[in-house]
Amino acid sequence: MSAPPPPAPPPAQPPAQPVAHQTSQPGSAGAEGRDLPGKRVRLAVDRPMRLDSGVEIGGFQIAYQTYGTLNADRSNAILVCHALTGDHFVVERHPVTGKPGWWEMLVGPGKPVDTDRYFVICSNVLGGCLGSTGPKDADPATGRPYGLSFPVVTIGDMVRAQKLLIDHLGIDRLFCVVGGSMGGMQVLQWAVAYPETVFAAVPIATAARHSAQNIAFHEVGRQAIMADPNWRGGNYLLEGTRPEAGLAVARMAAHITYLSETALHRKFGRNLQDRKAVTYGFDADFQVESYLRYQGAAFVERFDANSYLYITRAMDYFDLAADAGGSLANAFRPGGRTTPVRFCLASFSSDWLFPTAESRAIVHALNAVAANVSFVEIETDKGHDAFLLDEPEFHQVIHGFLEGCAEHRGLSPRRRAR
Amino acid sequence: MVDIRDDLKLIAEMVAPDSRVLDVGCGDGALLDHLTHAKNVDGRGIELSMDGVRRCVAQGLSVIQGDAETDLKDYPADAFDYVILGQTLQAMRQPREVLEMMCRIGRRAIVSVPNFGYWRVRMQLMVTGRMPVTEKLGYQWWETPNIHFCTLRDFVVLTEEMGITIEQTRIIDRAGRVTSRAHSGFANLLGEQGVFLLRRG
Numbered sequence: 325m326s327a328p329p330p331p332a333p334p335p336a337q338p339p340a341q342p343v344a345h346q347t348s349q350p351g352s353a354g355a356e357g358r359d360l361p362g363k364r365v366r367l368a369v370d371r372p373m374r375l376d377s378g379v380e381i382g383g384f385q386i387a388y389q390t391y392g393t394l395n396a397d398r399s400n401a402i403l404v405c406h407a408l409t410g411d412h413f414v415v416e417r418h419p420v421t422g423k424p425g426w427w428e429m430l431v432g433p434g435k436p437v438d439t440d441r442y443f444v445i446c447s448n449v450l451g452g453c454l455g456s457t458g459p460k461d462a463d464p465a466t467g468r469p470y471g472l473s474f475p476v477v478t479i480g481d482m483v484r485a486q487k488l489l490i491d492h493l494g495i496d497r498l499f500c501v502v503g504g505s506m507g508g509m510q511v512l513q514w515a516v517a518y519p520e521t522v523f524a525a526v527p528i529a530t531a532a533r534h535s536a537q538n539i540a541f542h543e544v545g546r547q548a549i550m551a552d553p554n555w556r557g558g559n560y561l562l563e564g565t566r567p568e569a570g571l572a573v574a575r576m577a578a579h580i581t582y583l584s585e586t587a588l589h590r591k592f593g594r595n596l597q598d599r600k601a602v603t604y605g606f607d608a609d610f611q612v613e614s615y616l617r618y619q620g621a622a623f624v625e626r627f628d629a630n631s632y633l634y635i636t637r638a639m640d641y642f643d644l645a646a647d648a649g650g651s652l653a654n655a656f657r658p659g660g661r662t663t664p665v666r667f668c669l670a671s672f673s674s675d676w677l678f679p680t681a682e683s684r685a686i687v688h689a690l691n692a693v694a695a696n697v698s699f700v701e702i703e704t705d706k707g708h709d710a711f712l713l714d715e716p717e718f719h720q721v722i723h724g725f726l727e728g729c730a731e732h733r734g735l736s737p738r739r740r741a742r
Numbered sequence: 743m744v745d746i747r748d749d750l751k752l753i754a755e756m757v758a759p760d761s762r763v764l765d766v767g768c769g770d771g772a773l774l775d776h777l778t779h780a781k782n783v784d785g786r787g788i789e790l791s792m793d794g795v796r797r798c799v800a801q802g803l804s805v806i807q808g809d810a811e812t813d814l815k816d817y818p819a820d821a822f823d824y825v826i827l828g829q830t831l832q833a834m835r836q837p838r839e840v841l842e843m844m845c846r847i848g849r850r851a852i853v854s855v856p857n858f859g860y861w862r863v864r865m866q867l868m869v870t871g872r873m874p875v876t877e878k879l880g881y882q883w884w885e886t887p888n889i890h891f892c893t894l895r896d897f898v899v900l901t902e903e904m905g906i907t908i909e910q911t912r913i914i915d916r917a918g919r920v921t922s923r924a925h926s927g928f929a930n931l932l933g934e935q936g937v938f939l940l941r942r943g
Binding site for chain 1: 784786792795796798799800801802803804805806807808813816817818821822
């Protein structure tokens with residue numbers, strides 16, 4: 325979701341930072357992330373992939389990164405699934421923003437998801453804008469950017485594409501799939517769609533379906549984008565405009581949902597931004613306004629507005645129970661048998677976007693089929709974003725769960741402690 | 743191996759190797775960890791305290807944060823070979839319902855209960871005229887989580903009423919020694935706690 329906010333109140337205007345690659349720059353539509361680091365592969369070339377919408381898509385590109393080494397029997401692979409505005413640059417300097425990788429807290433050498441021990445894979449989702457095929461890329465049929473002619477994708481479609489990637493990498497079974505928020509939805513989808521391919525699943529700060537409130541917030545964001553005259557019915561790339569204002573507002577609204585009221589108050593209170601008194605105008609008088617404007621402005625540098633529409637839609641459509649005849653428990657009972665996947669769920673006490681009750685509903689469904697599940701709610705006031713932040717108790721839980729699973733899976737013990 | 747509580751040792755002895763076990767109120771996971779390594783059980787736990795859950799999961803145990811009285815109903819019948827409740831029945835709001843759910847979702851249930859009929863407890867009440875506070879039940883009346891005390895005889899009567907069969911009984915004294923393998927009036931006087939292996943019907 326959002327990167328950890330800067331410790332000091334940010335400036336009213338985003339600092340002029342070098343932008344290595346403008347993802348939504350007119351004319352770059354066909355670039356397909358060729359100038360970005362990382363690996364990429366064309367999938368479904370011989371046989372197109374059927375999307376949930378019924379549309380078939382073939383020869384699409386998936387950009388991904390891997391960290392660590394795949395062991396000889398290919399049993400140590402962990403797939404990391406990124407959130408709505410995340411990408412595959414998990415533990416390295418981001419090529420566009422220059423910021424640290426989004427999950428360096430959890431993933432890396434000696435970290436709970438230990439890259440000295442596991443082979444970590446993360447791919448940009450289908451429909452994304454950092455190298456995987458999405459609405460800003462050229463439609464092979466016309467040679468012009470897809471825009472809104474890009475097919476609507478679902479969480480299921482994203483996971484289908486990831487499965488093709490895993491097949492391409494020659495991995496029969498993932499040791500673990502882990503992700504937070506929309507990444508957690510993908511984790512759940514993996515466990516339900518490919519139970520035999522997943523040994524362990526770690527859905528974090530997520531839900532088995534997007535709630536009405538969450539859909540409502542997404543709709544606000546989408547409407548902000550579509551109300552921007554520069555959006556041009558989704559054809560902004562062809563027309564040489566950028567719906568920056570709309571996308572920034574979408575990000576600002578969404579960003580509020582990633583934080584708790586306590587965290588916002590602690591960080592900003594009613595503090596004024598670089599001034600001693602209110603100005604009786606509509607400048608960013610308050611630090612919190614300045615902060616949100618900064619978040620919005622920074623976001624448009626790295627994200628494509630149409631991708632934002634598509635990916636939020638994918639989350640809205642997610643409903644595991646609906647896909648299993650209305651019963652979430654049924655989703656975890658493939659072929660009438662209890663899912664073999666070992667689950668570990670974590671939620672955060674101040675997360676009101678994906679509250680603990682959502683995780684608990686999943687736990688109840690897993691209990692109903694007597695599945696192997698661990699669940700812990702982490703006490704924190706950092707809101708939904710807590711899964712990206714320094715939460716030692718959360719990290720202990722993930723570490724312990726993976727260690728236990730590694731023992732069951734027969735993976736060699738952790739190498740010498742670092 | 744970590745040393746575990748006396749009643750937990752007796753509970754562990756009642757569990758057959760390679761079975762499926764649910765430990766209700768598993769605390770820091772001492773029993774589950776012991777069963778996992780000593781008996782190769784497929785163990786799960788439910789624990790109310792966040793801290794306990796975190797410590798359990800961090801050591802690789804499958805434990806969920808939850809309340810036995812609301813969460814046990816989710817499990818299907820016969821989901822486990824054993825459902826264990828160690829010294830917490832007296833802290834339940836609805837002990838009878840909990841016992842019933844345990845015997846539904848487990849083929850066997852194992853329960854350890856502190857004995858309010860223990861002679862020291864009886865003596866304290868008789869001599870001082872105040873609610874007993876013992877080493878193992880070290881709470882004042884106004885702070886105790888133990889809201890449904892029973893004697894061993896009370897417990898046995900309840901199982902009879904519920905149609906639950908007691909397959910094994912272990913009565914232990916203050917030092918953790920087994921003083922009796924059957925329930926009796928004597929056991930109800932001399933035993934500090936009882937451990938029972940139960941099955942429905």
